[in-house]
Amino acid sequence: MHDLDELVAFAAVMESGSLTHSARALGLAKSTLSRRISQLEARLGQPLLRRQANRLLPTEAGHLFHSYCHQILELAEQSQTALETLRQDVSGDLKISVHSALAPAWLIPQAYKFMDRYPGVNLLLHPCETPPQSPAIHSITLWLGELPDTGLHHETLGWLTRGLYAHPDYLSRHGRPRHPRDLTHHAWIDLLGDTASGVVLQHAEHGHFHFLPPASRLKVNQDTLHNDAIARGRGLGIIPDWLAGQRETAYPGCLQRCLPGWSARALPVSLLYAYGHQPRKISAFLSLLRDAIPLAWQNTGPISEKSKATQVAASSTAQPTSLVQTSIASGIAHCSQ
Known part of the structure; x- marks a missing residue:
C-alpha cells in the first residue's frame, strides 16, 4: 500500500x-x-x-x-x-423506528412531506411498542416515553401532557368521577406496564394523588388499542392530551376529558441518532422534524421530584372482579435490534 x-x-x-x-x-x-x-x-x-x-x-x-x-x-x-x-446528497435508504402512537398522528405526514421534497430517498418506517435496545447507527428513532441509555445522541423534541378520558356514553351510564378516589369504582383500561406501580395525578391547587387502578378486564400493550378502547366506551384511562385532541378532531364526540385540572406525568418525545457528523439524508430529516414540532408539545415538562414530595393523598386499592381478564396481544412487531 x-x-x-x-x-x-x-x-x-x-x-x-x-x-x-x-x-x-x-x-x-x-x-x-x-x-x-x-x-x-x-x-x-x-x-x-x-x-x-x-x-x-x-x-x-x-x-x-x-x-x-x-x-x-x-x-x-x-x-x-x-x-x-x-x-x-439526500438520497438512499433511511430507516426510522417510531413509537406506534406517534406514527399515524404525526410522523407519517412528515414522512410524506420528506419524500416529496427528496425523491431520491427511500424510507423504511418501523412502528414498535418497545424501544430498540441497540438502534442502528445510520437510522433514527422517534420515541414517546422514557428511554434507557443506548449510547446514541438523545434529543428531546417536547412533552405530551396526559389526562383522564372516557367516551360520553360511558360517563352517562356510569357517572362522572368528581375526585381521583372515585376512579376505583370505574372500569379501567390498562396499558400494560404503564400503571403497575400505581398512577400519580397532579393538581395545581390540591397537589398530588397516588392511587392503584382497579383490576382491569381489558389489558392492551399498544397505545392505539388502548386509546381506541377508551374511545369506544369500554372504560376510563390515561391518554396524552395531544393524541386525544387528534382523535377528537378525526372523530368528534368520541372522547371527553374527566377530572379537569388533574393530569398524569408528562411524557417526553425524543429523537435518537448517532453522535458526530450525520449523512445529509439524516440531518435533513432531523431538521424537518424539528421544524414540525407542534406548539402543544413545548409547554410543559415532567413533574419535578420536589413537587412529588408534596404529595397529599394516600393510595387506594380495589378488589379484582370475578370476571375473567381479557388480554390483547400486540400485532405490531417489536423493533429489531
Missing part, C-alpha cells in the same frame, strides 16, 4: 525537477520532502530520481512509476469527491 504523501511528493518533483521548488509549492520543509521520496524509493526497492547538475531527473523506473503514480492520485481525488457528494 502506497503512502499518498509520498506519491504527492514524488509527483511534485517530477513536475518541477527541483526539490526546493516542490517543497515551497507543497508548503513543506525541504528535508521532509526529501525524506518522503527516500521512503518511497525504499518501499519500491529502486531509485526513482537521480541528480544531474541542479536538477532531479527520473530514472527509467521513475518514468514508469510516474504514470501509475498519476493514476493513483487521480483516483484518490475522485474517491474523495465521490464521498463528499455522497455526504451532501
Whole structure:
C-alpha cells in the first residue's frame, strides 16, 4: 500500500525537477520532502530520481512509476469527491423506528412531506411498542416515553401532557368521577406496564394523588388499542392530551376529558441518532422534524421530584372482579435490534 504523501511528493518533483521548488509549492520543509521520496524509493526497492547538475531527473523506473503514480492520485481525488457528494446528497435508504402512537398522528405526514421534497430517498418506517435496545447507527428513532441509555445522541423534541378520558356514553351510564378516589369504582383500561406501580395525578391547587387502578378486564400493550378502547366506551384511562385532541378532531364526540385540572406525568418525545457528523439524508430529516414540532408539545415538562414530595393523598386499592381478564396481544412487531 502506497503512502499518498509520498506519491504527492514524488509527483511534485517530477513536475518541477527541483526539490526546493516542490517543497515551497507543497508548503513543506525541504528535508521532509526529501525524506518522503527516500521512503518511497525504499518501499519500491529502486531509485526513482537521480541528480544531474541542479536538477532531479527520473530514472527509467521513475518514468514508469510516474504514470501509475498519476493514476493513483487521480483516483484518490475522485474517491474523495465521490464521498463528499455522497455526504451532501439526500438520497438512499433511511430507516426510522417510531413509537406506534406517534406514527399515524404525526410522523407519517412528515414522512410524506420528506419524500416529496427528496425523491431520491427511500424510507423504511418501523412502528414498535418497545424501544430498540441497540438502534442502528445510520437510522433514527422517534420515541414517546422514557428511554434507557443506548449510547446514541438523545434529543428531546417536547412533552405530551396526559389526562383522564372516557367516551360520553360511558360517563352517562356510569357517572362522572368528581375526585381521583372515585376512579376505583370505574372500569379501567390498562396499558400494560404503564400503571403497575400505581398512577400519580397532579393538581395545581390540591397537589398530588397516588392511587392503584382497579383490576382491569381489558389489558392492551399498544397505545392505539388502548386509546381506541377508551374511545369506544369500554372504560376510563390515561391518554396524552395531544393524541386525544387528534382523535377528537378525526372523530368528534368520541372522547371527553374527566377530572379537569388533574393530569398524569408528562411524557417526553425524543429523537435518537448517532453522535458526530450525520449523512445529509439524516440531518435533513432531523431538521424537518424539528421544524414540525407542534406548539402543544413545548409547554410543559415532567413533574419535578420536589413537587412529588408534596404529595397529599394516600393510595387506594380495589378488589379484582370475578370476571375473567381479557388480554390483547400486540400485532405490531417489536423493533429489531
